[in-house]
Amino acid sequence: MSTISYLNAVPDSRRQAAARPYATARAAVLHTISQPPLSTFQPNQMIFCEGDPATHIFEIAEGIVRLCRLLPDGRRAITGFLYPGDLTGISATLRHAFTAEAVTPVKLRRHARSHFEAAASRSPELSQRLFGIMRDEMSAALDQLLLLGRKTAHERVASFLLVVARRASGIRTRSQVDLPMTRLDIADHLGLTLETVSRAFAKFKNDGLIALPTPHTVILLRPDLLCQLAGEDEGDEEADRQPQRVAAWAH
């Protein structure tokens, strides 16, 4: 907690980044169940805490959320960021495995776990999707393990930019990317310091790989080179990675 306990303002430009129409891709499944009212959170406000009883599942309607784990002395790892349409709390059972905090102003729906599980046991499609979400989460976690364990600072930052670009836009290589989170958030996600993140951005800018119209807007000028730098083999790895859909299991 030492790093963030205040509730301060976030620039308007960053608020806008939160209200993107990406959403609903995943959450759509839920809307067949019920539509709880929206809860609102201010930037840096805690949504739920590691260790809290996991009574609800959360569906992000608007804004960006960070998921963190902390060491007793306050060192922080951000295990991931949530975007509109994302769900969290699915893989928890008794207690949450991480803390969730709003990065930008957030609106979300809380689905009671009991309702949720009842619905899942009735709908094979729903439980199917839940498995799919858990798989995606696991896959992202494995990518992150490789990033943290074996990539250099520059490679980590390049990887991050590409992940955010793909996720926030849906389109594979949209040139303009919003970074609603701070340099410290990025650093805690990449296992670096905020200075190192800043220097990596500066270098990419000097090398002509990106442009930084504002600190929270990146334009990918050479996504190809970034891909190479990130050690992702830019090719069409996605192409065959998720042509997914297997029969089904879990009733």
Add this chain to the structure above:
Amino acid sequence: MSTISYLNAVPDSRRQAAARPYATARAAVLHTISQPPLSTFQPNQMIFCEGDPATHIFEIAEGIVRLCRLLPDGRRAITGFLYPGDLTGISATLRHAFTAEAVTPVKLRRHARSHFEAAASRSPELSQRLFGIMRDEMSAALDQLLLLGRKTAHERVASFLLVVARRASGIRTRSQVDLPMTRLDIADHLGLTLETVSRAFAKFKNDGLIALPTPHTVILLRPDLLCQLAGEDEGDEEADRQPQRVAAWAH
């Protein structure tokens, strides 16, 4: 791949470590289904490869397996080790997300995914357990993210020793721990070099925290201090970590 492609011998002392009666805790569920014959693998032999079609689920009967992800240039992250009784391939659907290789001589059962899924859809308990296994995997991955992102070399090695001690023995603080994997495997799991791992062991030994009768046997002399070093706060760390509790979700 570049690091290991030969099939060499493993000391007999390490073979024994593999044949531990831990097992079956998790695999027990499966035995209600069927009992395929055992397949055998030599040390460093590949069991399946990242990207392979995930047609089977594997149940380790004997021996130790490592799960790796590789960067194009050969840098390797070991995302985890499997012990007797562990399953893998559950969270994969179309293709495996990592490579699995034998560390010691391994015996395992291959369960056809189709059978498996059929059984899961018939048995709520089974699919329930599968969810549980996936949760455990995710929880371990999150721990590892914190370790790789924010712990020092010494902290990582201390954490590793404790995890292995708990897992291999089941008992919380069994003093003698076998390390069937090499220093390089440990290093690739902890995001370090083998030299750094070796130096950490040497330091712990000098400081009286552990004894090293052989390079593959560790005795935890002061598990309490190791715990502290690992940043696990053995006790009730949660206590003062989150004194706060925002009213939060008053929508």
Add this chain to the structure above:
DNA sequence: CGTTGAATTGATACTGGTCAATTCTAGTGG
């Protein structure tokens, strides 16, 4: 405009990596 937190940039320190040599271990063959 003024103010405050965020971001950038610079100087320096230090952890852990790299390269290299030596020792150890365990399996092999006499």
Add this chain to the structure above:
DNA sequence: CCACTAGAATTGACCAGTATCAATTCAACG
């Protein structure tokens, strides 16, 4: 049973990539 050998582990010297500490600069809101 004991030397022999190959790979593993240890240890040392040195170096590089990041972290740390510190000072500006910048951006956005009041």
